[in-house]
Amino acid sequence: MQVASHNGKPFNFSPEALTEVQGLMVKYPEGRHKSALIRALHIAQEENGGWLSIAALDHVAETLRITPIEVYEVATFYTMFNLEPVGKYVLEFCHTGPCAIEGAERLLDYVRQKLGIETGQTTPDGMFTLKEVECLGACGYAPMMQVGIYYHEHLTEEKIDRFLEDCRAGNIDKGSWKMH
Amino acid sequence: MSRKLLLEHAHIDGINGYETYRKHGGYRAVEKALKSMAPADVLEEVKKSGLRGRGGAGFPTGMKWSFLAKPEGVPRYLLCNADESEPGTFKDRYLMEKIPHLLVEGMILSAYALGANTSYIYIRGEYSWIVFILEKAISEAYAKGWLGKNILGSGFDCDLYVNPGAGAYICGEETALIESLEGKRGNPRIKPPFPAVKGLWQCPTVVNNVETLAAVVPIVNEGGEAYARIGVGRSTGTKLISAGGNINKPGVYEVELGLSMEEFIFSDEWCGGIKNGKRLKACVPGGSSVPILPHYLVTKTAAGEDRLLSYESLADGGFESGSMLGSGGFIVYDEDQCVVRNTWNFTRFYHHESCGQCSPCREGTGWMEKVLERLENGKGKLSDMDLLVEVAKKIEGNTICPLGDAAAWPVASAIRHFREEFEWHVREPEACMQRNYGLVKEKAELA
Amino acid sequence: MPKVKIDGFEVEVPEGTTILNAARQIGGDIVPPAMCYYSSLKGSGGKCRTCLVKVTKGSANDARPLPKLVASCQTQVLDGMEVANISSDEVLNARRGVVEFLLINHPLDCPICDQAGECHLQDLSFEHGLADTRYEFERRTFEKIDIGPYIKLHMTRCILCYRCVYTAQQLTPERVHGVIGRGDHAEISTFIEKAIDNDFSGNVIDVCPVGALTDRTFRFKSRVWFLKPMDAHRNCEKCSGKAVAWMYGNEIFRVTGRKDQYGEVHDFICNTCRFEKKALEDWTIEGPRDIDRHSVISQNHYENKTVTVK
Ligand SMILES: Cc1cc2nc3c(=O)[nH]c(=O)nc-3n(C[C@H](O)[C@H](O)[C@H](O)COP(=O)(O)O)c2cc1C
Ligand code: SF4
Ligand code: SF4
Ligand code: FES
Ligand code: FES
Numbered sequence: 001m002q003v004a005s006h007n008g009k010p011f012n013f014s015p016e017a018l019t020e021v022q023g024l025m026v027k028y029p030e031g032r033h034k035s036a037l038i039r040a041l042h043i044a045q046e047e048n049g050g051w052l053s054i055a056a057l058d059h060v061a062e063t064l065r066i067t068p069i070e071v072y073e074v075a076t077f078y079t080m081f082n083l084e085p086v087g088k089y090v091l092e093f094c095h096t097g098p099c100a101i102e103g104a105e106r107l108l109d110y111v112r113q114k115l116g117i118e119t120g121q122t123t124p125d126g127m128f129t130l131k132e133v134e135c136l137g138a139c140g141y142a143p144m145m146q147v148g149i150y151y152h153e154h155l156t157e158e159k160i161d162r163f164l165e166d167c168r169a170g171n172i173d174k175g176s177w178k179m180h
Numbered sequence: 181m182s183r184k185l186l187l188e189h190a191h192i193d194g195i196n197g198y199e200t201y202r203k204h205g206g207y208r209a210v211e212k213a214l215k216s217m218a219p220a221d222v223l224e225e226v227k228k229s230g231l232r233g234r235g236g237a238g239f240p241t242g243m244k245w246s247f248l249a250k251p252e253g254v255p256r257y258l259l260c261n262a263d264e265s266e267p268g269t270f271k272d273r274y275l276m277e278k279i280p281h282l283l284v285e286g287m288i289l290s291a292y293a294l295g296a297n298t299s300y301i302y303i304r305g306e307y308s309w310i311v312f313i314l315e316k317a318i319s320e321a322y323a324k325g326w327l328g329k330n331i332l333g334s335g336f337d338c339d340l341y342v343n344p345g346a347g348a349y350i351c352g353e354e355t356a357l358i359e360s361l362e363g364k365r366g367n368p369r370i371k372p373p374f375p376a377v378k379g380l381w382q383c384p385t386v387v388n389n390v391e392t393l394a395a396v397v398p399i400v401n402e403g404g405e406a407y408a409r410i411g412v413g414r415s416t417g418t419k420l421i422s423a424g425g426n427i428n429k430p431g432v433y434e435v436e437l438g439l440s441m442e443e444f445i446f447s448d449e450w451c452g453g454i455k456n457g458k459r460l461k462a463c464v465p466g467g468s469s470v471p472i473l474p475h476y477l478v479t480k481t482a483a484g485e486d487r488l489l490s491y492e493s494l495a496d497g498g499f500e501s502g503s504m505l506g507s508g509g510f511i512v513y514d515e516d517q518c519v520v521r522n523t524w525n526f527t528r529f530y531h532h533e534s535c536g537q538c539s540p541c542r543e544g545t546g547w548m549e550k551v552l553e554r555l556e557n558g559k560g561k562l563s564d565m566d567l568l569v570e571v572a573k574k575i576e577g578n579t580i581c582p583l584g585d586a587a588a589w590p591v592a593s594a595i596r597h598f599r600e601e602f603e604w605h606v607r608e609p610e611a612c613m614q615r616n617y618g619l620v621k622e623k624a625e626l627a
Numbered sequence: 628m629p630k631v632k633i634d635g636f637e638v639e640v641p642e643g644t645t646i647l648n649a650a651r652q653i654g655g656d657i658v659p660p661a662m663c664y665y666s667s668l669k670g671s672g673g674k675c676r677t678c679l680v681k682v683t684k685g686s687a688n689d690a691r692p693l694p695k696l697v698a699s700c701q702t703q704v705l706d707g708m709e710v711a712n713i714s715s716d717e718v719l720n721a722r723r724g725v726v727e728f729l730l731i732n733h734p735l736d737c738p739i740c741d742q743a744g745e746c747h748l749q750d751l752s753f754e755h756g757l758a759d760t761r762y763e764f765e766r767r768t769f770e771k772i773d774i775g776p777y778i779k780l781h782m783t784r785c786i787l788c789y790r791c792v793y794t795a796q797q798l799t800p801e802r803v804h805g806v807i808g809r810g811d812h813a814e815i816s817t818f819i820e821k822a823i824d825n826d827f828s829g830n831v832i833d834v835c836p837v838g839a840l841t842d843r844t845f846r847f848k849s850r851v852w853f854l855k856p857m858d859a860h861r862n863c864e865k866c867s868g869k870a871v872a873w874m875y876g877n878e879i880f881r882v883t884g885r886k887d888q889y890g891e892v893h894d895f896i897c898n899t900c901r902f903e904k905k906a907l908e909d910w911t912i913e914g915p916r917d918i919d920r921h922s923v924i925s926q927n928h929y930e931n932k933t934v935t936v937k
Contacts, residue, residue: 027341027343029255029298029381032362032381034362034363034364035343035361035362035363036363037363038305038343038344038345038346038360038363039343039344041346042305042308042344042346064363066363070363070364073364073365074363074364074365077348077365077366077535078305078345078346078347078348078366079346079347079348080305080306080346080347081346081347092306095525096267096468096525096526096529097267097268097468097511097522097525097526097529098267098268098424098425098511100521100522100525101425101426101511101513101517101522102424102425102426133306133347134265134267134349134529134532134533135265135266135267135268135269135468135529136306137264137265137269137270137272137273137304137306137307138270138273139267139268139269139270139422139424139425139430139509139511140270140422140423140424140430140431140432141430142424142430146306149308149309150308150309151309175308175309177308
């Protein structure tokens with residue numbers, strides 16, 4: 001995969017985020033601040049509208065004083081990082097065994113049909129992206145999905161309907177990776 | 181009623197906060213250890229307790245700790261493995277969400293025993309909200325003097341931080357965890373050297389599961405011997421089991437090791453039996469990586485003895501007719517579930533989660549997934565089962581880390597116990613798909 | 628110094644020597660094949676699993692065999708250790724498995740590959756592989772890309788040995804390429820459109836065991852075995868200037884480092900020598916290079932090699 005060197009708008013951490021990332025860097029012994037990378041990427045992704053552009057990745061590299069390739073290697077390894085633009089709400093739907101035997105696949109079909117998109121796509125209004133993910137550690141409360149930092153469990157068709165409406169009405173809290 | 185050592189207070193309102201936790205005996209173990217025990221005494225109690233790692237492998241914790249190298253002037257690290265990504269497993273999450281101070285307390289004790297002044301909790305990135313629950317508990321512990329410099333005047337310094345991942349099952353493997361914590365890709369390291377000698381930043385490191393570290397609290401409070409009296413044989417103490425699948429009461433349970441499988445699955449105190457009055461078809465007792473057990477091997481071993489929730493009993497019969505306690509991710513299947521579909525699903529998981537470093541796992545997992553996919557979709561061949569077993573065999577034991585084995589076992593065991601169901605998929609593809617009505621889109625193509 | 632026995636041959640080696648390097652001291656066909664290990668690259672090895680061997684006796688102190696096959700490039704010998712490589716069916720079987728895994732997604736486009744004739748994967752599959760593959764699915768493919776004016780990346784052929792990454796890490800001031808993505812979608816890449824451009828970047832071509840990284844300045848559009856490898860040197864301020872000039876008549880078509888019998892270069896050369904000095908007068912030609920390697924070039928195997936493309 002090769003992407004254009006500039007995809008997306010210029011990116012800079014907000015002042016609070018920058019302070020927070022600098023705070024993360026000192027949790028590790030001197031010279032080991034690269035360890036803050038993953039959490040810094042979570043914060044950058046949140047501040048960049050849910051995905052990591054090259055500008056965001058390069059800014060993180062610069063902030064942590066590491067090379068861009070070190071950041072690219074990491075950002076492409078972990079599935080929580082989106083490398084393309086996403087909708088306002090990213091529905092990360094679990095499709096692994098325990099959820100599947102409790103009806104996750106059927107419910108996924110329902111979500112796809114309801115939103116009119118396939119997995120990996122974003123609705124034309126830019127509201128929803130559907131992602132299928134592996135077991136999120138909620139198998140006893142299946143089917144389930146993650147949106148933002150929170151889980152939504154024991155899902156049913158009715159709950160999905162209500163959830164989508166609540167999103168459209170702006171009543172769903174995605175939470176934040178920044179300090180609480 | 182089984183004894184509870186970890187979750188005894190988990191149901192109490194406000195137990196996730198410091199005051200309530202403290203009121204119910206919290207941090208008593210740290211007080212006891214730091215005031216009246218040397219680090220070696222704590223290690224000794226853990227050895228006596230017979231505690232075995234709760235992350236999956238079941239390695240004796242006391243022995244693991246005694247392997248930690250202690251070169252002069254080199255820092256040592258304690259890492260908590262809260263990556264919990266093995267399908268079927270959600271027990272560490274429960275513990276951290278409900279009673280985060282128990283983990284913090286267990287880590288202070290363990291760090292003290294190991295002489296580690298800095299510790300990190302590596303938690304899977306998806307548990308994002310728990311990051312903040314833990315950080316709140318940690319800051320309370322700092323504020324009350326349980327963390328920081330010279331705790332209780334003992335001269336022991338202890339710092340504790342939380343470090344999230346970002347979606348990678350492989351980061352639960354301890355050397356991948358270390359790499360990830362160093363801010364890199366989660367590629368497992370080649371061993372030796374083992375983390376006990378060269379771990380985080382090339383310093384001696386111990387990695388333990390959340391539940392293992394939490395169990396050190398009751399061990400210090402009540403003594404290793406008292407802990408060892410609970411359980412059966414070499415399976416001492418209690419174990420958190422996260423039960424899911426087609427049962428009436430899914431959830432996280434703390435059981436005394438040695439509880440019978442029959443009772444665990446069918447009694448109302450635990451899983452409450454199979455949902456919708458259906459029959460039990462199979463069970464994966466220790467997370468997706470362990471061999472699947474067909475119904476006739478779930479409650480009895482091949483030798484006809486009662487199967488118990490213990491390391492030994494679940495493994496009884498080896499790979500022929502046994503399984504493993506693993507991480508305690510307990511998945512129950514009713515009569516309507518399709519073993520082929522489930523095996524395909526798990527194999528897709530391992531394919532997706534392979535780090536890609538070593539060729540057998542990188543290439544073999546994808547190959548198995550494709551063969552299983554075609555079997556499930558009615559396009560398989562009778563020779564596919566032998567092919568799968570062979571590919572699994574060529575992965576197993578030949579890889580850098582155990583993810584390769586974890587991918588091979590579910591396939592090999594499913595075919596061993598359910599070969600007829602696999603063959604049925606080749607002979608009667610349409611009937612198989614009807615069973616999974618609504619799930620298979622290519623149905624029309626078959627005709 | 629520890630003594631180790633490999634397939635019955637004993638050798639005494641310095642403490643810390645790996646089984647693979649001990650076997651190389653013995654030489655011959657008991658040397659395990661190594662697709663990812665590269666002596667001069669720190670951190671290399673352990674990944675491809677072609678060098679797996681069986682330790683049948685752990686050491687003089689602890690005679691127990693090791694439970695699993697081990698990567699010989701990573702495992703240090705102990706005194707009294709006994710190792711089975713080609714004398715173990717278990718090893719040969721496992722190796723056949725590894726070769727099959729390496730080939731299932733390989734394009735098997737040897738007839739049009741620049742590396743044909745000097746490809747380690749080709750040699751390996753010739754010696755250890757199966758004649759046929761049981762893989763019946765579409766192979767993974769990637770677009771070919773030019774990373775800068777000198778190097779072409781044909782990712783579809785890559786076996787993810789990581790050698791080129793370690794090379795860049797070790798020889799160049801700032802690594803700009805690496806491994807992107809994970810699992811069987813992992814790929815060697817710069818991620819953003821960017822040239823790999825610094826004085827020593829060309830060495831990634833020499834370390835690549837397959838035809839994934841090739842020389843864009845290689846002017847000969849035919850097969851290496853028509854060219855004569857000649858040892859050549861020149862005065863160079865950046866590198867040792869010791870190279871191999873691949874010639875046809877009096878023309879130099881390609882310049883590479885000098886590889887030993889295991890395909891390893893010991894003197895890495897600079898990009899000026901490799902890419903820019905292609906005139907006869909640039910070089911002092913020493914004489915024909917002895918290609919001493921289990922190679923289809925030296926053994927004339929290529930003609931009767933069968934590659935089944937499904
Ligand atoms: C692929 C893979 C994934 C693993 N995931 C976890 C995990 O999520 N949590 C965990 O505690 N151990 C996990 N383990 C086991 C760890 O490598 C390690 O054995 C464990 O953390 C040691 O702690 P314990 O002795 O307390 O069990 C995993 C192992 C492998 C090979
Ligand atoms: S076995 Fe799989 S996950 Fe483990 S190192 Fe090899 S490729 Fe990576
Ligand atoms: S491009 Fe060549 S050297 Fe680099 S990882 Fe792939 S096979 Fe190895
Ligand atoms: S399988 Fe969906 S949360 Fe575990
Ligand atoms: S050469 Fe040893 S594993 Fe590749």
